[in-house]
Amino acid sequence: MKAATLLRAGLVVLLLTLVLRPELATPLLAPLAPPDGPVIYERASLLSLSLSHLGLVALSSLAATAVAVTLAVLVTRPFGAAFRPLARTVTNLGQTFPPVAVLALAVPVMGFGAGPTLVALFLYGLLPIFENAMAGLTALPPATLDAARGMGFSRWRQLRRVEIPLALPVILAGVRLSVVIALGTATIGSTVAARTLGEVIIAGLLTSNTAYVVQGGLVVGLFAVLIHDALVQLERRLTRR
Amino acid sequence: MIEIDGITKRYGDTTAVDAVSMTAQTGTITAIVGTSGSGKTTLLRMINRLVEPSKGEVRINGTPTSAIKPHLLRRRIGYAIQGHGLFPHHSVARNIGAVPQLLGWSPDKIRARVDELLDLFSMAPDEFRDRYPSDLSGGQQQRVGVARALASRPDLLLMDEPFGALDPIIRARAQDDLRRIQRALGSTIMLVTHDMEEAIRLADRIAVMDAGKLVQHGPPADIIATPATPFVAEMVGEADRPLRLLSLIPVTEIAEDGAADGPPLPADATLRDALSACLWTGRSALPVVGASPAHVTLDAIRARVGGHG
Amino acid sequence: MSAPGVAFALTGLALLLAPFMTLAANRIVAGEGVAPWAVAPMAAGLPGLLAIGVGLMLGLVRALPRLRLGGAVLGLAGAVWLLAAGGPSLLEGADQYARVSPGAGFWGLLAVFVLLMADALAQLNPGPAARAGLLGLGLGGLAILLGSGALADLSVAQEFAGRSDAFVAATLRHLALAFGSLATAALIGFPLGLLCHRRAGLRGAILPLLSFLQTVPSLAMFGIMIPLLSWLAATLPAARAIGIAGIGFAPAFIALVLYSLLPVVGNTVAGLASVPPPANEAARGMGMTPPQRLYRVELPLGLPILLTGLRIVLVQNIGLAVIAGLIGGGGYGSFVFQGLNQTATDLILLGALPTVLLAMVAAIVMDILVDLSRPKGRA
Secondary structure (H helix, E strand, C coil): CHHHHHHHHHHHHHHHHHHHCHHHHHHHHHHHCCCCCCCCCCCCCHHHHHHHHHHHHHHHHHHHHHHHHHHHHHHHCHHHHHHHHHHHHHHHHHCCCCHHHHHHHHHHHHCCCHHHHHHHHHHHHHHHHHHHHHHHHHCCCHHHHHHHHHCCCCHHHHHHHHHHHHHHHHHHHHHHHHHHHHHHHHHHHHHHCCCCCHHHHHHHHHCCCHHHHHHHHHHHHHHHHHHHHHHHHHHHHHHHC | CEEEEEEEEEECCEEEEEEEEEEECCCCEEEEECCCCCCHHHHHHHHCCCCCCCEEEEEECCEEHHHCCHHHHHHCEEEEECCCCCCCCCCHHHHHCHHHHHCCCCHHHHHHHHHHHHHHCCCCHHHHCCCCHHHCCHHHHHHHHHHHHHCCCCCEEEEECCCCCCCHHHHHHHHHHHHHHHHHHCCCEEEEECCHHHHHHHCCEEEEEECCEEEEEECHHHHHHCCCCHHHHHHHCCCCHHHHHHHCCEHHHCCEECCCCCCCECCCCEHHHHHHHHHHHCCCEEEECCCCCEEEEHHHHHHHHCCCC | CCHHHHHHHHHHHHHCCCCCEEEECCCCCCCEEECHHHCCCHHHHHHHHHHHHHHHHHCCCCCCHHHHHHHHHHHHHHHHHHHHHHHHHHHCCCCCCCEEEECHHHHHHHHHHHHHHHHHHHHHCCCHHHHHHHHHHHHHHHHHHHHHCCCCCEHHHHHHHHCHHHHHHHHHHHHHHHHHHHHHHHHHHHHHHHHHHHCHHHHHHHHHHHHHHHHCCHHHHHHHHHHHHHHHHHHCHHHHHCCCCCCCHHHHHHHHHHHHHHHHHHHHHHHHHCCCHHHHHHHHHCCCCHHHHHHHHHHHHHHHHHHHHHHHHHHHHHHHHHHHHHHCCCCHHHHHHHHHHHCCHHHHHHHHHHHHHHHHHHHHHHHHHHHHHCCCCCC
């Protein structure tokens, strides 16, 4: 436990250094840069790229969570039962769509920029959250639901007080999955001119500057790992309660 | 003959089974009774070496089990467990034939043996051979589980709470079946249970385990009449003691010549049945079915079990 | 009445108001939308429009799933008919660089009919053999349609015509990346999963490490492979000799293998753990050796979950292999990223459409295999 906390703190410090004071990493990255080439990405500040990257992910994930959970609640009510098989099919089919393909297919419709990235992240993010919310809401212990009904809970109250809280850890696991995919897909968003950390990696690939590639890769990787870890901790806390 | 000789199992500082010694004669049923955590299951699992003993030895017909490779040893010992442990992906026939197949029997011989066992357990072979465990009722699954354990005609059959998952009526029927089949085949059985009633009903000898130690080992009547420790007495149940004892004695043992009025008792009834019928009908004597007129009296029953203080 | 059917019909009718095709002056500029009734002369276009309408109506009847399936097929045929009729008619008299493409209306209707088909199939619940047959029919129909040249006027087809050799090479490379990494991951992952199953300590160490790898964004993973492999190629002549280099196939392949390990190992462990404990105990108690237990009890019972792991990997890797296009690894990704660079929409489609099709076919085939692997007697 203590080692894990220490490791976590170390990774946070490393990430903050790379984002806020990237020049400190020059000695480490210099051997990877082409001779006489630049070592540290300077066309944009890593901080602004990080904020824009995280902003895209946060916005799309929030919207996806709201829409997916609402849909899952509707489909698991008696009146939505007719749409349940269809909903399952759509999630199964939809998840075979590669995230990159969703991004690429959004461009012809929406043009370049942050727009298609946001839409692709949102659409792709819906599926794991919806799937988990469905699973969470349909796998509740029947005895608990019976007890709630027996106590005279109204449907709305039962949903708010019993069903959602019990399904929350499963829903959160879906959100985590979705956020991790979004962080990765947003990186590729820079190929369609969205401002994300992928820009650094792509610039490195285009100019054969491995220092850029490693710098961008490390920052994105650290963000993903730390955010994933934070969400896992949150889930654990909720499950324990 | 099964000889258990000073067998001990330690896990770290705790001793699960503490220097247990006992002998089971060929063709008998021994019930190992105890509360959960008493070490009874560990003791059983040391016999087929699913648990390796820390100390001591088990000999089957004189051969120490440690002299045989564990998997070869287990093929010679039948093993039936609670929840039957049938392979869900194999048909009834394949389940029953599993050990013979491991032993390399010919397919014809296996098929014949499977049908024989299904017949023995009153399950029509044509109907059940190709079914899967999920198609069977709980009682049928349990019977297939025991049939599988008997398939290779093992020297010894180990049973761990074999009837634990069954409801009371089916359990009673399964116990009768087991007793009948054991008598027919002359098998040697060691059975673990937490249910003293079951032990009394089935066993020739009962071994009571408490906190890893064997506290008493003897015929059911002895265990009931003279419990060695307060724990054994508690297992037997103070209030049920006389009834348990009566249930071990057939009416024929104390039947007297001469007729009596009232509904007759069957010849295989126990004294417990006789007492119950006497009380229920309000008579002090009842006739017993037999070649010549016979009857059993309340006084005789009282005399047979009374006199304990 | 089928509630989803009503939703499909309403959406479908609304989509008929959207531009069905677009006509552009060349392959770069955005096209202008053309309504479905205007893409072709009435005589040529009417059968298509009618089929679309009838298909949507047939989808409404809840009690007759076969009829709904028929409606979906009819509707798809209608949309394709209209597309095929619209190509030559829109290009007639247009400039030689002009391009026609399917528009939002076509894609929307395609989605509606595919969903209608999926909904009807979910109702019919066909067995594995029937699903394989339907998949075969569908792919056969698609092959005949593409081979017939009926859609050759479409812009995507023209992009293809210009680089059919490159397309074949990209297909082979994409398949090599996806299936090669799957096979490698299976070769490493099965034994590793088996070890993790047997030893809880190893499981506690390996699974978190693999899930950590899975978390690293793909572009970062592919990127980080580059310096690692160039270093390897520079220091080990043997590595260079077998074709390992900083960019190209090798880094993409290795990144995909690393991503595949978690689903393979995780599902192997889950599959082996799904064996009912009493069955395992009985197998041990009757004297099966560990290999006998593995082959007779654990593997047959865990196989569906094991194969589900491979399904996840295959679908995931077909998608991720697109990223290889960014680091010179080839595959359909090279078209996608070239297309993005040139803002040539149809080149993007030339890479994205086959990727999506491949992923879906892989998912359907793997689902059939998972169903077939389910042991008899176990639901």
